[in-house]
Amino acid sequence: MANTTADTTTETLKRTPLYDLHAECGAKLVPFAGYEMPVQFPAGVMEEHNWTRAHAGLFDVSHMGPCFLTLEDGIGGGDEAHAKIAAMIEEQVPSDITSLKPGQARLTVLLNEDGGILDDLIITRPIGDDAQGSLYIVVNGAMKEQDWGIFEKKLAGRAVLTRADDRILFALQGPEAADVMKDFFPGCEALSFMHHMPFELNGTRCIVSRCGYTGEDGFEVLVKPEAGIPLVKEMLTDERVKPIGLGARDSLRLEAGLCLYGHDLDPTTSPIEADLGWVIQKRRREAGDFPGAERILRERSEGPARKRVGIKPLERAPAREGTEIHIGGEKVGVVTSGGFGPSVGHPVAMGYIATAHAAPGTEVQLMVRGKARPAVVADLPFVPHNYKR
Amino acid sequence: MTRYTQPTTFYTEDHEWVTVHNDLATVGITHYAENALGDIVFVELPEVGAEFAPGDDMAVVESVKAASDVYAPIHGKVVEVNGALSDKPETVNESPTEKGWFCVLEIKDGAEIAGLMDEAAYKAYCETL
Structure with a gap:
C-alpha cells in the first residue's frame, strides 16, 4: 500500500x-x-x-485491489488455458506463474522497463479444470488504478480484467x-x-x-x-x-519484515535491492524474459549497490521513515519504515543501506532529530513467521 | 507579575497543561492528548538549562504509530525534567497530569500565563473538537 x-x-x-x-x-x-x-x-x-x-x-x-484476469476466449480447458493466461501475466512480472499448481498462490512484483517495482501483488491459480484460464490477483489499494490500467492496456484483446473491489x-x-x-x-x-x-x-x-x-x-x-x-x-x-x-x-x-509499497518499495527499487530476489524462480531467471531483466540479473550476480535490511535501534527512540542512517558521520542509507515493535518490546525499522554495510550486526547511527542514536543492522523478520507450511 | 502562591493549572490549545506555582511552571500533556496519541513508547525531554519561546518544539512523544511534538507554552528556561519517563514512557498514559509531567520551566514573563485557558475554558474548548 x-x-x-x-x-x-x-x-x-x-x-x-x-x-x-x-x-x-x-x-x-x-x-x-x-x-x-x-x-x-x-x-x-x-x-x-x-x-x-x-x-x-x-x-x-x-x-x-482484488481482481480476476480471464482469457478473452473464456475459461475452461485445463492446463493449456492456464499456460496461456500465465504467459500473458508473465510479460509484466518475473515470477513463474505457469508452474503454479491449481489452488496455489505466489507473491510477485509488477515491473517497469528499468526493473523497478510498480507494485507487489499476489497471483493465485484457481482450482478445477473448468476454471482454468483465469487468475485471481490481489494488488495494493493505493496502486490498483495504475495496475489495472497496465493489465488492460498490455493485455487488450487477449484477456479481460474483472474488478472485484x-x-x-x-x-x-x-x-x-x-x-x-x-x-x-x-x-x-x-x-x-x-x-x-x-x-x-x-x-x-x-x-x-x-x-x-x-x-x-x-x-x-x-x-x-x-x-x-x-x-x-x-x-x-x-x-x-x-x-x-x-x-x-x-x-x-x-x-514480520514485510514490505509496504510506497515506503519500502517504489518504482526505483529493484527486487534484488528489496531482498525479494526469491520471487524470481529459476525458469524466469534463465529465460531473462521480464521487464528490466538486464538490470535485475546483473544485480543478482554482481550484487546491488544498496539493499533492504532490518535496523534495530539500541535505544528507546523509534526511527521513523526518512531517518538517515550514518556510519562515522557519513550517510550510508535511509529508513523506509520504522516504529515500535510491541512483540519485541523495542523500536524496529527497515531501510536501505549501501551493500558494503548491510551485514547483520553492523553498527550504524540513526539521525533522529539531529542526534546520532546507536543501532545495528538486524536480520529480518524481527518476529519469526508462524506460517502453516 | 501575578504570584500564584497556590498551584494553579492552565491549558493550551495544543493540549499541554501548565501548573504555575510562584515563578515556576510544571508542564505536561493532557488526558485528551495522551488518549489521542495512544500507547506512548518514547518521550524525548529537553535539556536542563534550555530556553524556549512559546510554540518552540520542547519535547517529543512517540506512540506506536507516530511522533508528535510538544510545544513550549510560554517563555521559560528548563530547570528540571522528569527523567523517570525515559524508562517508563507509559507513565504519560497512566498518569498524564501527575506522574507523567515533562519538565519545570522558570517563568520569564508572568503576563503570558493570562493568555492560557483555565480549566473551564479548556473543557469547553475540547468539546468543540
Whole structure:
C-alpha cells in the first residue's frame, strides 16, 4: 500500500462495505488509499497488535485491489488455458506463474522497463479444470488504478480484467485464526500457506486463501457484501476475535519484515535491492524474459549497490521513515519504515543501506532529530513467521 | 507579575497543561492528548538549562504509530525534567497530569500565563473538537 495517511482529502473518500460495522465497533477512521479506514479500535494499537499475535485479529482490507484476469476466449480447458493466461501475466512480472499448481498462490512484483517495482501483488491459480484460464490477483489499494490500467492496456484483446473491489476482502490473522475459520469454512484448516479454496456461502461463491500480512498464520476471504457482512459480524462475536486497525497492521507487518509499497518499495527499487530476489524462480531467471531483466540479473550476480535490511535501534527512540542512517558521520542509507515493535518490546525499522554495510550486526547511527542514536543492522523478520507450511 | 502562591493549572490549545506555582511552571500533556496519541513508547525531554519561546518544539512523544511534538507554552528556561519517563514512557498514559509531567520551566514573563485557558475554558474548548 502506498502513501499511508498522507492522502489528500480533496477527493471524496470511499467506504468499504464494512464501514458501518467499524463505526459500531468504535473505530477511529482515517483516510487511507482513498478510503475511510479504521486506524484503531478502542483497545488501541498496542493491545490490537498483541491480540493478533496471541489470538485472532480481524482486518478489513476491502480497500485493496482484488481482481480476476480471464482469457478473452473464456475459461475452461485445463492446463493449456492456464499456460496461456500465465504467459500473458508473465510479460509484466518475473515470477513463474505457469508452474503454479491449481489452488496455489505466489507473491510477485509488477515491473517497469528499468526493473523497478510498480507494485507487489499476489497471483493465485484457481482450482478445477473448468476454471482454468483465469487468475485471481490481489494488488495494493493505493496502486490498483495504475495496475489495472497496465493489465488492460498490455493485455487488450487477449484477456479481460474483472474488478472485484466492490466486495469485502477481510483477513483473520493469528494463532487461533484456523480454529475460528474452520467452523465457517470446513476444510480450510487443512490449507497450507499460499493456497486457497473456493466456498459457497449462502449461495454466493467466496475465496478463502491462507495468507496474510502479519507474519502469523491466517486467512484472507473475498466475499460479496450480502454474505460477508453477516459473516464478519458473527466472527466478531467469537471471544477469540477482535477487530484490528491499520495501526496494528503496520506494526505487525514491520516486525514480520514485510514490505509496504510506497515506503519500502517504489518504482526505483529493484527486487534484488528489496531482498525479494526469491520471487524470481529459476525458469524466469534463465529465460531473462521480464521487464528490466538486464538490470535485475546483473544485480543478482554482481550484487546491488544498496539493499533492504532490518535496523534495530539500541535505544528507546523509534526511527521513523526518512531517518538517515550514518556510519562515522557519513550517510550510508535511509529508513523506509520504522516504529515500535510491541512483540519485541523495542523500536524496529527497515531501510536501505549501501551493500558494503548491510551485514547483520553492523553498527550504524540513526539521525533522529539531529542526534546520532546507536543501532545495528538486524536480520529480518524481527518476529519469526508462524506460517502453516 | 501575578504570584500564584497556590498551584494553579492552565491549558493550551495544543493540549499541554501548565501548573504555575510562584515563578515556576510544571508542564505536561493532557488526558485528551495522551488518549489521542495512544500507547506512548518514547518521550524525548529537553535539556536542563534550555530556553524556549512559546510554540518552540520542547519535547517529543512517540506512540506506536507516530511522533508528535510538544510545544513550549510560554517563555521559560528548563530547570528540571522528569527523567523517570525515559524508562517508563507509559507513565504519560497512566498518569498524564501527575506522574507523567515533562519538565519545570522558570517563568520569564508572568503576563503570558493570562493568555492560557483555565480549566473551564479548556473543557469547553475540547468539546468543540
